[in-house]
Amino acid sequence: METHLYSRRAFLRGTGVLMALPWLESFNVWGDEPKKKPASEAPVRLCVTFSGNGFQSKEWWAKGEGKAMELGRVLAPLNEFKDKLLFVRGLYHEEAGKGNIHSSQTGNMLSGAPIASGGEIRSGTSFDQVLAQTYGRSTKVPSLVLACEKSNPSVHKNYSMLYSSHISWSSPTTPTPLELYPALAFDRLFKDEASPADKSVLDAVLADASDLRRSISANDQRKLDEYLDSVRDVERRIENAGKRGELQGWRPTLEKPNIERPADGIPQDIGEHMRIMCDLLVLGFQTDTTRITTLKLNNDHSALRFPNLPSVQQAGHGIDYMIHHLLSHSDGEDFLKVNQFFMEQLAYLARKLDSIQEGPRTLLDNTMLMHCSSMMAGAKHDNDQLPIIVLGGAGGRLKSGRALDYKDKPERQMCRLFMSMMDKMEQHPKTFGDAKMMLEEV
Amino acid sequence: MKRFVIALCLASPIVLSAGPALADQSQAFDRNVRPIIQERCLSCHSTEKQKGDLDLERFTSLDQIKKEPMIWQRVQEQLASNEMPPKKEKQLTPAEKTMLMGWVQSTLDEIALASAGDPGPVVMRRLSNMEYTYTVRDLTGVESLDPAKEFPVDGAAGEGFSNVGGALVMSPALITKYLDAAKDIASHAVLTPDGIHFSPSTSARDWTDETLAKIRAIYARDTSAGEGSQTVAQGIKLDTGTGGGRLPLARYLDALQGRARSEGLSPKYLGMLREALTSTQPSVLLDPLRAKFKAKQLTAADIEPWQKTLWRFANIGHIGKANGPKAWQEPVTPLVPQQELRVTLNGGRDVTLYLTTGDAGDGEAGDEVIWENPRIVAAGRPDLSVSEFPALVRHLETQRAKIIASTEQCLTALADGKTEADADTLIAWREYLGYGTTKLEQLITKKMESTPDYNFIKGWTGENALSVLANSSDQTVKIPGTMKPHSVATHPAPKLASVIAWRSPVDGLLRISGDVQDVHTACGNGIEWALEVRRGHANDVLAKGVSDGDKVMDMGRFEGVRVQSGDVVAVVIGPRNGDHTCDLTAVNLTLSDGRTTWDLAKEVSPDILAGNPHGAWHFLSQPANIEASSDLPAPLAEWRKSLSPALAEKVRQHLEKDFPLTSPLLAHAMRSFRPTAGAATLKTKAPSSIEIRIPAALAKGADFVVTGRLASKTEGSVQMQALTEKPATGQGLVAGKSESAQKTGAWSDNNLVTQHSAPFIVNDGSEARKHFETAFDDFRALFPIALCYTRIVPVDEVVTLTLFHREDDHLKRLMLDEEQSAELDRMWNELRFVSESPLKQVDVFEQLWQFATQDAKPAAFEPMREPIMRGAEEFRKLVVDVEPKHVQAVLDFAPRAWRRALANAEQNELRALYQKLRKQELPHASAVRMLFARVLVAPVFLYRGEKPAPGPKAAPVNDTELATRLSYFLWSSAPDEELRALAASGKLHEPDILAAQARRMMKHANVRRLATEFGCQWLHVRDLETLDEKSERHFPTFVSLRGAMQEEAVRFFTDLFQADCSVLSLLDADYSFMNRDLAKHYGIELKSGDWQRVDGLREQGRGGLLAFAATLAKQSGASRTSPILRGNWLSEVVLGEKLPRPPKGVPVLPEEAPQGLTERQLIERHSSDTACVKCHQRIDPFGFALEGFDAIGRARSKDTAGLAIDTKAKLPDGTQLEGLDSLRSYLVNTRRDDFLRQFCRKLLGYALGRSVQLSDKPLLDTMLTQLKVNDHRVGSAIELIVRSPQFREVRGRDFLTSN
Secondary structure, eight states: OHHHHHHHHHHHHHHTOTTTOGGGGGOSOOOOOOOOOOTTOOOOEEEEEEOSSOBOGGGOOEESSGGGOEEOTTTGGGGGGGGGEEEEESOBOTGGGTSOSTHHHHTTTTTOOOOOOTTOOOOOOOHHHHHHTTGGGGSSSSOEEEESSOOOOSEETTEETHHHHOSOEEETTEEOOOBOOHHHHHHHHHOOOOOHHHHHHHHHHHHHHHHHHHHSOHHHHHHHHHHHHHHHHHHHHHHHTTOOOOOSSOOOSOSSOSSOOOOSSOOSSHHHHHHHHHHHHHHHHHTTSOSEEEEESSOTTOOOOEEEEEOSSSTTSEEOSSOHHHHHHHTSHHHHHHHHHHHHHHHHHHHHHHTSEETTEETTTTEEEEEEOSOSBTTTTOOSSOOEEEESOGGGTSOOSEEEEOTTSSOOBHHHHHHHHHHHTTOOOSOBTTBSSOOTTO | OHHHHHHHHHHSOOOOOOOHHHHHHHHHIIIIIHHHHHHHTTTTSSTTTOGGGOOOTTOOSHHHHHHOHHHHHHHHHHHHTTOSSOTTSOOOOHHHHHHHHHHHHHHHHHHHHHTTTOOOOOOOEEOOHHHHHHHHHHHHTOTTOOTTTTSOOOOOBTTTBTTOGGGOOOOHHHHHHHHHHHHHHHTTEEEETTEEEEOSOOSHHHHHHHHHHHHHHHHHHHOBOOOOEEEEETTEEEEESOSOSBOOHHHHHHHHTTSSOOTTSOHHHHHHHHHHHHOOSOOTTHHHHHHHHHTTOOOHHHHHHHHHHHEEEOOGGGTTSTTOOSSSEEEOOOEESEEEEEEEOOTTSOEEEEEEEEOTTSOSTTOEEEEEEEEEEETTSOOEEGGGHHHHHHHHHHHHHHHHHTHHHHHHHHHHSOSOOOHHHHHHHHHHHTOSSOOOOOBOOEEEOOOSSOTTEEEEEOGGGOEEEEEOSSOOEESSSEEOTTOEEEEOOSSEEEEEEEEOSSOEEEEEEEEEEEOOOSSSOOOEEEEEEEETTEEEEEEEEEOOTTOEEEEEEEEEEEEOTTOEEEEEEEOSTTOOTTOOEEEEEEEEOSSOEEEHHHHHTTOGGGOSSBTTEEEEEEESSGGGGOOOOHHHHHHHHHOOHHHHHHHHHHHHHOOOTTOGGGHHHHHHOOOOSOOOEEEEESSEEEEEEEOHHHHTTEEEEEEEEESSSSSOEEEEEEESSOOOTTOOSOOOOEEEEEOOOOTTOOOEEEEESSOEEEOTTOHHHHHHHHHHHHHHHHOOSBSSOTTOSOBSSSSOOOSSOOOOHHHHHHTOOHHHHHHHHHHHHHHHHHHTHHHHHHHHHHHHHHHHHHHSOGGGGHHHHHHHHHHHHHHHHHHHHTHHHHHHHHHHHHHHHHTSOOOHHHHHHHHHHHHHHHHTTOOHHHHHHHHHHHHHHSHHHHEEOOOOOSSSSOEEOOHHHHHHHHHHHHHSSOOOHHHHHHHHTTOTTSHHHHHHHHHHHHHSTTHHHHIIIIIIHHTTOTTGGGOOOSOTTTOTTHHHHHHHHHHHHHHHHHHHHHTTOBTTHHHHOSEEEEOHHHHHHTTOOOSSSSOEEEEOTGGGTOOSGGGOHHHHHHTBOSSSBOHHHHHHHIIIIISOOOOOOOOTTOOOOOSSOOTTOOHHHHHHHHHTSTTTHHHHHHHHHHHHHTTTBOTTSOBOSBOTTSOBOOOEEEOTTSOEEEHHHHHHHIIIIITHHHHHHHHHHHHHHHHHTSOOOGGGHHHHHHHHHHHHHTTTBHHHHHHHHHHSHHHHEEOOTTHHHHO
């Protein structure tokens, strides 16, 4: 597959389109160009949220349909959204089972790609970024990638810990950098960067890079292309500043942000941090500044503690005696408590989305809000069946209020779900990761 | 499945050239190896099964093995650790195993040797966040810059360091951050007339302060502190000059006379001073100093009095004004043709005055002088010439006798009003006792011509704010305290009431009315008032009261009040309980006898200073507290109560015993004396001293005044003094004292007046005068008081027109060499440029002008206008003239940032971009900053690109690139000047030079970065200072200590490199580095809180990285220790062992030990699980041996549950461990090679920015050998790395494609 990639890259370079279409390198063949949706219909949005180290395994379940659906205790905070929830059981990534625990289970969470070990960093372009590079181009910010825990700069058992800190990958070698600062995320969405001086400077360094490119090795050129593509992208954003969604007849419900720029720095309280990030991504959707967001609540192998959550196991204290990662090994009541805390943030986000009316549907109805983790139970590091739920209706294209079970079925690649979700956003790759077809039921 | 294998191939493709040795290997493979593989391995690792993704079946020839040696490295590891074949399968015989391992090893060695020195796959590296930060700091010289603070965390790869290209990614968001950071860095650029430098701040205000600080630092170097002084203007205290900037005379004199060393003193001034003090050129002032110098007895005290005599300090605020001073420190010349001398006499005792005449140190020729009209001057009586003294004393003695003799008679006359007595004596008694005519004393005598603010407010004033004031204008003004137009107001003192009295010129019936009003209620407790009618000592109070805020207090309307001529109507305003603050009180008083009306305000306010008394009006004070006022002797006081004749006799007896000539009973006699002798004039010669005795009776409240001059109008020079102490005999030259003071006046005036206590009397135009002027000039040239005005920003005027005052000519002339002077000039130019003071000066001047036109004399400032306007004009021109310098500064900055010379095209491009930005209407400074930003987001700055040689073969990088490699390896930053110069001269690639540079850089403070980025990252404590993984409940001290914990590791590694220590000291050092807090954490008491090396740690149960709180804490849980984490860390990180991956689905470990189990027992229970035991028996013992340290690294003997700690452990090879000491000696002895190899591997991986690969094995082997023969000194490892081909070369451009 790698060899194939390189030859394809060489071909593109020859034709001179590489610069303009950098995302092509990770993809086989593209499907159709985005079809125009009917006028005055809101676009479908994607929001992927992630929490590391899995869940309290016995309490992650759902059964039944619609309002009659029953939820395990982990999912209890989402009770009010039962009819807008799709519970999918039994999907997995073949490649994630091959490497180390943790790091090599997370770096390919959204791509299903094989992960390189040793000195190398290589995974696959994640499906949210595939969408960002196509569907996302019609908004000012193609995708917003947020996080509430900084990434881990070390190597674990021969695998870079970059893998356990990044689910979003712009290219197979580029984990999308994470924005942890609410204020900077706000700036990313709303700051007007369209100064002619900036543009002149970017033009100049772009020329530098093109010159430099001629004198360096092929390997280095590949690295420099990250720079070239990034500068081009920023330039394009400057040009697009103020540009809105291209759909005719449909207008976003907000013209400009209705909240203040958040304070500088990172909020002390993790719950507050998560909620501000949720507010921002809702605002991004609501103003149609972006349609694709990824929010990593914590790392896999996370070191967060939760002194503000009352402990069940050590009554009278907070859950501060173990970091999230080790807590997940305990699989006890306190871990369940922390699981629920994450689900409460998800409920907060869903509630916010659901409170915004966009024509006949709510913003939640027009969204696919997917939450995932890289293992089922933190205590076991098992990823034979990954925990996954999708809230929302993808503008009526997704039938929710269901629990699907693929555990005992063949061809239960997680990437099939991603293909289905891409399909809702008018992207129809023939294959993705290790999947060759969508999940028909979704 | 092939994907996995190919990935490995790409990670380490090897260029091979088959040699004869490999031919043997090939035969051995076919004959011996393949059969064993087939038999023992292929049941699982066949092409079909590929268990663990491993297919060994496809290796049918040596050539195939050569292509994928890493697979065989894994095979080797599996065999060595007895992982394979699995226990349940049939095992290899010892012979088979030896043969197989031997063959694999020698094959791998052959392959490694064949490709040794391969630079490896090093992808172009973006600067890591820390490299970026260090580089920016080095480029700008600003240590506080932290531009990457909000950047995403860099990933690690390769050998676990965040300097590996693959993990250093780029994205649009990051580009935006780089652009913002670059703009932020550029905002720290300070544009100066000479170029650009960087500042920690971003505001012109701060830059100005920084330049000020630099100038003051230059000033402070050669000057010392002295006494400051203050002035008061408009009620505001202002500093005139500062204590700083003084000539440090004592230090120079001490050095020149061998009393102290001359380090830090200016050679220039030392030379000048020595020359002046040994010169034979005669000088009346210097000659006495030279004599003392010769005897080595000259001190600053000999010189200082003359400095004070010959210099004075003016207000900076007055410089440049019309008639203003020329400088802050001005010369004073105490040469006068004649001088009035005035001595204030103290009453109560006789005073002796000495009128001395000195020869002014230049001989007595022509020194005849005249003391003109020596006299006593006192208020309320005529001047008394000294010639009158004898007659006056005689007169007083006569009168005293008369009074004593007639005591009874006079007192009876006073009592009954009928008895006859001598009229004059009776008046004396009446005045003394307050009889008869009503006393109106003490009249207030001092005139006040205006207030500081209003010239139409005038009045009479005394001590402590006592005053009666009148407003002659139509304005209501605040002085402070409100004065209405044409009104009168008065102010009491703390112990004195103010009295406004009207002495009746008529007999008759009066109508009296009036009011009082406290017109200043901002503070104080108000006033008390009374309206009185006084006849002799009788006193009728018509009304009295206290003020009520600012309410007008009506004193009443009184009709038909009978008065006789001489009676008094008085308004008394008292301070009330002694608190006189804010007691200004407006007074209205109207009296009428039906024919005439007397109105206080109407009569007095137009011209209050016409006199006191002012017609019938008297302004006086009286004791505020009547009880305290009686100073009558006891017998007289008693008599006054009873008027008994018997007591009158007692009064006489008292007077006979105690009746000094100073008694007030003689006041009338004093007034009645009529002088007859006229003015006296005394003539004398220098040197001489005339004594004049002044009786106490005359001295009271009086000044002695005399005028001195030369007798002839030609030559002669003397010093004349009037002294109250007998002068030492034989004094020649006297320094005397000069006092300068501001006379009151409008704020725009400059009227500094200097008084000399020992003036030099010389005639104008005389030779003597010229002679002294020269002597004074010579002295001043050598001994200014201040060398420079260190305050620079003057605050000695209410409105400061001068923004920066430069006065350092003495410093430059006496102390600074040319270079220092030039630096000072440069700083001053920078100060003006950065602060734009010449432009601001124009605004300030305009404002001041407006201000002055309202209530001062604008003409005073007129002379300043032209220089200010011209200065501004010149400045505007300068600003434009230096623009190209700033563009050039960026062009000079770029090669350092880009770590290579700029091509012409690049220079042109930068210039063109500047022009383009200007065309986009960016101001010059903004355009220059954007140009900086452009340099700092350029790919050549952000990436460390290298030009590979064409073709597939590796070749050395060029010298410039090599400098960058070396610098980023050891300093995480761009090359410094020395490296750049060596690279430019093409010498750096010479191995010995390269190695010498590495040695030099190891010693440098910047190697701390290697310690942090390599050392701490290797040990996994790089981010300990922000580690948030400890429970605050369990370890409340951790957060405050974590920074110090990491710092210990950083300092240990820094010392390791700087002192070129043994790598083994990492394990067995008997020392470490700590501050007091960290030492306390370790149970060690330190005397000082600073960071320091602490020795003898082994005895304290510490020493080496195993006992760093940083590593112990990092490898623990949030609330408890983890022997597994510590053991695993020691095994993998410190020893470089390869442990298999933990199996998935391991049993769950409870987070807290169940009752009765120690944490260790808990682990043991877990580790005994068959799935886990194999690894845990390798790693857990290490952790158990470290159980004597808690989860934040404190020594302990009990665990959290209070159970005893057991640090005994047994390793798989049977070694028994107990505690840190045995673990350390096991590592240092048994595992020494493993540890050293791991250190070398990590260091090499860090240096190269990639994973260590098979082809690096020969280098690692050499490093190990070299360490052993060099006492394990770390420098030998570093030197080998920088000399190695993998460090110095880069793979050929077409390496990949050729593969």
